[in-house]
Amino acid sequence: MVTSLRPKPGPVRSYRFPRFxxxxxxxxxxxxxxxxxxxxxxxxxxxxxxxxxxxxxxxxxxxxxxxxxxxxxxxxxxxxxxxxxxxxxxxxxxxxxxxxxxxxxxxxxxxxxxxxxxxxxxxxxxxxxxxxxxxxxxxxxxxxxxxxxxxxxxxxxxxxxxxxxxxxxxxxxxxxxxxxxxxxxxxxxxxxxxxxxxxxxxxxxxxxxxxxxxxxxxxxxxxFQDWASGSASGQQLIATARTSQKSVHIVDKQDAPQSELRVGHVGLPRNNPDFFPTLVMNAVLGGLFGSRINLNLREARGYTYGASSYYDWRRGPGPFVVSTAVESEVTAPALREIFLEIERIRSDRISEEELSLARDYLDGVFPIRYETTAAIASALASLVIYGLPADYYDAYRAQIRSVSIDDVLEAARAHLHPNELQTVVVGDAKVIRDSVGALEIGELWVHES
Structure with a gap:
């Protein structure tokens, strides 16, 4: 029998962001x-x-x-x-x-x-x-x-x-x-x-x-010599949650064969000092194809073609979201697994293999993101918009590599809040309401679409 092995990666090439x-x-x-x-x-x-x-x-x-x-x-x-x-x-x-x-x-x-x-x-x-x-x-x-x-x-x-x-x-x-x-x-x-x-x-x-x-x-x-001088006045940004208690909102789409699921809570601003540990933690949880949530819902249970999680990084605290679509009949089981995965990454240390997969991906794709003048310009814009240090891109890969298993556990415990999770399901209420309600993952509300 002939077997094949994945070739070993070569040494990591150095990368330097263009000088500016x-x-x-x-x-x-x-x-x-x-x-x-x-x-x-x-x-x-x-x-x-x-x-x-x-x-x-x-x-x-x-x-x-x-x-x-x-x-x-x-x-x-x-x-x-x-x-x-x-x-x-x-x-x-x-x-x-x-x-x-x-x-x-x-x-x-x-x-x-x-x-x-x-x-x-x-x-x-x-x-x-x-x-x-x-x-x-x-x-x-x-x-x-x-x-x-x-x-x-x-x-x-x-x-x-x-x-x-x-x-x-x-x-x-x-x-x-x-x-x-x-x-x-x-x-x-x-x-x-x-x-x-x-x-x-x-x-x-x-x-x-x-x-x-x-x-x-x-x-x-x-x-730009004729442009109006001065600066725009500051405006206070309010990004507080509607409630600190878990809630479930079903948006009724009658006869819908699938349910669109969103689970999450208010996340972090982009300049949070835990950005890198949180980035790696989310990669393990739901940020990669080989992440826990996707492997669970897609590969192990066959509930969906894909499931993911992400932090929507903004100046203010954007949302943390788990997103997927499943057949109506497995809406409740899928939600249960999402909640379990969030709890699991907060409870137990991830494996060395999971850490390596996340860090290798985030490190490896980084340089190829900035191969055009437009991509470099957008990267420089992020420095300005989010107040990032001038050496951010030169230090990025080292920052990713420095994240440890303990850092991931600390980030999960600090920045994932199971007791505050809000759940939104767009689907057929008559099919999914009872089974979703039986999960007891928050007060249940049903809305017309």
């Missing part, structure tokens, strides 16, 4: 430049402290709508003309907003850098916010919400946040807004949000690629 300069311009703009001359390509990423966490109450979705409308025209160019100019320069361009920041990103050949950055300066310093385009993007978002309400996976994600966070928390509502809040938005709201948040002192410009530091600084200073 970091400076504050007289205008207040934070400028980061990373010369990477492998190819004649440059990415310029502008991030602004104008993420969805800053949406005004009742106007949730303003950040996303403002960022999306930036590319729909300037004071002197309509949307079609602006798109054509970027296209003539061979420039890819996109804009958007997440919880913590808004961004505009362009990538082009280095020979087109001057023209492209000049055009980018116009986009950011004198946007037109055409009424027609504002209404079009609103309509697109409202159509997405209608579709989401019919799709169990997206509905489960949205309802989990709603039931997890206090109603006064911005995190309890979708980052791009609800049907009610988006419908209420107007062009005036977009312009007001822009004037309040889009300022030089709240902006970082990141340039990565085939560039020189001095020429790039001069170019950025000139391109």
């Amino acid at each position: 300069t970091d400076q504050i311009l007289p205008s207040g703009i934070h400028l980061i430049i990373a010369p990477v001359a492998k190819l004649p390509v440059v990415t310029v990423l502008v991030i602004v402290d104008a993420g969805s966490a800053n949406d005004p109450a009742g106007r949730e979705g303003a950040a996303a709508l403002t960022a999306g409308t930036l590319l729909e025209g300037t004071a002197h160019l309509n949307g079609a003309e602006l798109a054509e100019m970027f296209e003539r320069l061979g420039t890819s361009v996109e804009s958007g907003a997440d919880w913590d920041s808004a961004f505009v990103k362009i990538t082009m050949l280095s020979e087109r850098l001057d023209e492209a950055v000049t055009l980018l300066g116009q986009v950011l310093s004198e946007p037109g916010f055409p009424e027609r385009e504002v209404e079009r993007l609103k309509a697109e978002r409202l159509a997405e919400i209608l579709q989401l309400e019919t799709e169990p996976r997206g509905l489960a994600d949205e309802k989990f946040s709603e039931f997890l966070y206090s109603p006064v928390s911005r995190y309890s509502r979708p980052d791009e807004g609800s049907a009610e809040s988006v419908s209420a938005l107007s062009r005036a709201d977009v312009e007001q949000f822009y004037r309040a948040r889009y300022r030089t002192g709240s902006t970082t410009v990141i340039v990565v690629g085939d560039v020189s530091v001095n020429n790039t600084r001069t170019l950025v200073e000139k391109a």
Whole structure:
């Protein structure tokens, strides 16, 4: 009989994140430049402290709508003309907003850098916010919400946040807004949000690629010279849980053959000092294909095609979530196994093999994440958004390798809270209600979808 063995890995190659300069311009703009001359390509990423966490109450979705409308025209160019100019320069361009920041990103050949950055300066310093385009993007978002309400996976994600966070928390509502809040938005709201948040002192410009530091600084200073100075005012973020007691929420989808499951609690902010032990701990629990939750629910019991857990890292405490979909008949058994796995990783030390698998994966995939100018720019943006140290990427692999079995156990006990777990099930209530209720994993509520 012929057998084969997995080849032994070679020695770990050293990795060094590209060098970069970091400076504050007289205008207040934070400028980061990373010369990477492998190819004649440059990415310029502008991030602004104008993420969805800053949406005004009742106007949730303003950040996303403002960022999306930036590319729909300037004071002197309509949307079609602006798109054509970027296209003539061979420039890819996109804009958007997440919880913590808004961004505009362009990538082009280095020979087109001057023209492209000049055009980018116009986009950011004198946007037109055409009424027609504002209404079009609103309509697109409202159509997405209608579709989401019919799709169990997206509905489960949205309802989990709603039931997890206090109603006064911005995190309890979708980052791009609800049907009610988006419908209420107007062009005036977009312009007001822009004037309040889009300022030089709240902006970082990141340039990565085939560039020189001095020429790039001069170019950025000139391109953004007409932008409003000053910094956006701070806004308090509330990220408290709706309840400290376990609860179960069934969102009824009549005749649904499957149940979408979400189990979790309020997690950690990105700059928590236990980030690395928690990252490794979650990899063992549900962050990898070979993790405990996936091997249990998929391989051992055949309940699902895949199950995972993750911490949604944000400036504020984002959620810790276990996510999967199972047939309706095994909803309760699947939930029971999820709860047992969370308890198990808090009770017993993981094995050396599990630790090695998690660390090898997190260490091994790290360098290949930063092979393009756009990826390097996004990595540098994370340093700014989350206040990470300048040597974070150089030290990352050593930090992962330093996590021990005891560190994982301590992280699990400190940052997994079984008594606070919130459970959301989107499925057929008449099929699953009794069996889920019999688990006694929290007060049971049933909601219409």
